[in-house]
Amino acid sequence: MELVADHYYLTQKGNEILRKALGGTQIVFSAIQTGDGELPTDSEAAAQLTGLVSSKQTFPVSAISINNGRAKISAVIANDTLEAGYYIREAGLFCISQDTGEEVLFAIAKVNSNWVPPKAPGSIFNYLLSIYIVIGEASNVTIKVGSELYQLKEDALTIDQVYPVGSIFITLGENINPNKLWVGTTWEKMAEGSVLLSAGDNYKSGQNYGANDKPIDKSNLPAVKVDIKTNESGNHQHKASDFLDEIGFDVTNGGGGDPEMTRMAYGDNRPWNNYKRLALTGFSGIHSHTGQTENLGDGTNFNVMQSSIAAYFWVRKA
Incomplete structure (x- = not known):
């Protein structure tokens, strides 16, 4: 003035x-x-x-x-x-x-x-x-x-020459308001947390881009496979056939037929001489199991904010 x-x-x-x-x-x-x-x-x-x-x-x-x-x-x-x-x-x-x-x-x-x-x-x-x-x-x-x-x-120089409409005024002072510094002009404070990005073909002036944090999607993880394998404490046997847990001589001849003929029976609850033997595989059945790990994390958003100094940004509107 x-x-x-x-x-x-x-x-x-x-x-x-x-x-x-x-x-x-x-x-x-x-x-x-x-x-x-x-x-x-x-x-x-x-x-x-x-x-x-x-x-x-x-x-x-x-x-x-x-x-x-x-x-x-x-x-x-x-x-x-x-x-x-x-x-x-x-x-x-x-x-x-x-x-x-x-x-x-x-x-x-x-x-x-x-x-x-x-x-x-x-x-x-x-x-x-x-x-x-x-x-x-x-x-x-x-x-x-x-x-x-x-x-x-x-x-x-006039205010219109120094700060034409569309200009940005930057200050560290909380109480410095360009609306009061230059009476007759109109300024709006930029949203808290915003930073400046050079505009061009890909980033248009005045548009908002990015965020301070974001979730990590599966597609963002490295394209590698993670193997899992049990240790050899899994040494055990398996039954030969499902639901057939005994083998012996059928002394009842199956409930009929030629009594001179004795036949083998699986799963009979009255094997010959009350003797039965479980049909199991040998201990050579050592092997591995597949499975899933526990959750890798809690799914908390990843902070991508750079080291910064906060300031107040005012945009001249009129």
């Missing part, structure tokens, strides 16, 4: 410096002060001022442009060191005296009341305050160069 101070008064010192500049000397602008005092409306009373009525902050001049004898001098107003908020009602433009080298008040300007909040976590405040001064033919105008000076472009 830019505050413009068009209505100004030259101080007595300012008039002297400007007259010398019209004769070829240099004007070196150094700082802009802001305050919440009420400036005198009488030009003669204003010309006698050597400072603001109620000074609050001082900022280095950051940009100067001259067009048709009119100079625009700007400074960035910030609240990063401000303990108590105030309304900007007055502004003072300072320059370096050609005679003493000291900083003196060149001009004062009335500013419509604009609130500057105190510093607070997540509260970022910036104004570009510009004072317009008629300097006529005094073209030798410069900025005092100091360690705290930073240069602005003549036409400051």
Whole structure:
């Protein structure tokens, strides 16, 4: 946001410096002060001022442009060191005296009341305050160069140039809300847990892909077979035939027929001489059994989330 101070008064010192500049000397602008005092409306009373009525902050001049004898001098107003908020009602433009080298008040300007909040976590405040001064033919105008000076472009970038609709604003601050930083714009916070993926032919911009965890399907396991085998403690015998567990001589001759003929019988409960023998295989029947293992796991989803640093993502919608 830019505050413009068009209505100004030259101080007595300012008039002297400007007259010398019209004769070829240099004007070196150094700082802009802001305050919440009420400036005198009488030009003669204003010309006698050597400072603001109620000074609050001082900022280095950051940009100067001259067009048709009119100079625009700007400074960035910030609240990063401000303990108590105030309304900007007055502004003072300072320059370096050609005679003493000291900083003196060149001009004062009335500013419509604009609130500057105190510093607070997540509260970022910036104004570009510009004072317009008629300097006529005094073209030798410069900025005092100091360690705290930073240069602005003549036409400051707008929010639409820096963050056009569709842009993403990233911050680690929980209370930093771009809807409040840039009033008049509309931002939506991305869903928690989302990460950025480069868009292209396969991944379309604005679409959601992937997940932080997923189940492992059988098709995702290695294409190998797992053998199982019992140990040799399975050594045992088998019956020769199912349901026939005895063999002997049938002394009843099967309940009839020639009594002189004795025949073999399987499964008879009255073998000859009450003798019977189980028909079993030999111990050479050592072998293995097939079967199933226990469950390999519990079927819990597999975590595929990479090592990350969490931040807040805001997407500009309007």
